[in-house]
Amino acid sequence: xxxxxxxxxxxxxxxxxxxxxxxxYDTSENNYYLFWYKQPPSxxxxxxxxxxxxxxxxxxENRFSVNFQKAAxxxxxxxxxxxxxxxAMYFCAFMKHGGKLIFGQGTELSVKP
Amino acid sequence: xxxxxxSPKYLFRKEGQNVTxxxxxxxxxxxxxxxxxxxxxxxxxIYYSQIVNDFQKGxxxxxxxxxxxxxxxxxxxxxxxxxxxxxxxxxxSRKGFSAFFGQGTRLTVV
Numbered sequence: 222x223x224x225x226x227x228x229x230x231x232x233x234x235x236x237x238x239x240x241x242x243x244x245x246y247d248t249s250e251n252n253y254y255l256f257w258y259k260q261p262p263s264x265x266x267x268x269x270x271x272x273x274x275x276x277x278x279x280x281x282e283n284r285f286s287v288n289f290q291k292a293a294x295x296x297x298x299x300x301x302x303x304x305x306x307x308x309a310m311y312f313c314a315f316m317k318h319g320g321k322l323i324f325g326q327g328t329e330l331s332v333k334p
Numbered sequence: 335x336x337x338x339x340x341s342p343k344y345l346f347r348k349e350g351q352n353v354t355x356x357x358x359x360x361x362x363x364x365x366x367x368x369x370x371x372x373x374x375x376x377x378x379x380i381y382y383s384q385i386v387n388d389f390q391k392g393x394x395x396x397x398x399x400x401x402x403x404x405x406x407x408x409x410x411x412x413x414x415x416x417x418x419x420x421x422x423x424x425x426x427s428r429k430g431f432s433a434f435f436g437q438g439t440r441l442t443v444v
Contacts, residue, residue, distance in 0.1 A: 322382075325376055326376040
């Protein structure tokens with residue numbers, strides 16, 4: 222069975238600085254997808270970034286980028302130039318092709334002014 | 335507008351009663367999911383459905399039931415067998431590797 226682990230329950234960062242959230246996963250699949258979701262206090266789940274396992278190039282979306290290490294089964298999220306609006310719970314998620322979407326426990330990020 | 339709608343936003347249930355949470359999508363997505371969210375435990379998968387008239391148990395299916403009679407609808411019933419039903423419930427739908435979430439239902443047992 223696939224599992225997703227986020228080892229940092231809480232993190233904080235100063236506004237305008239960079240922070241990295243960690244995620245590891247366990248799977249025997251070769252074809253899968255990885256995601257980072259943001260959940261602000263409104264509790265609406267918002268897709269931040271996604272990565273297809275067969276793509277070696279790390280995904281980037283504006284201030285958000287990932288470090289995808291397939292052999293190590295690691296998928297970290299880097300947030301550059303942190304903003305107050307980035308304060309939220311962040312979830313790492315895994316999905317094999319056509320399968321169920323599995324989430325980690327989440328990391329609560331606080332951006333401080 | 336296309337989207338996924340959960341209702342109601344807040345729901346109160348007396349202990350021992352069954353209750354059904356609604357999830358409707360007009361995105362023409364094949365796959366739909368139900369998750370439970372508790373503090374410190376992330377999102378745990380209850381049930382999921384890849385196509386109409388078919389669904390599979392997730393990690394915490396005990397005390398819950400679902401149906402998928404229409405592509406657009408995937409209701410979740412919380413039965414009296416669920417010992418600790420107070421939680422936030424999220425529904426999602428997916429096509430390819432794009433998943434969208436509803437706004438959630440907060441269920442409280444009183």
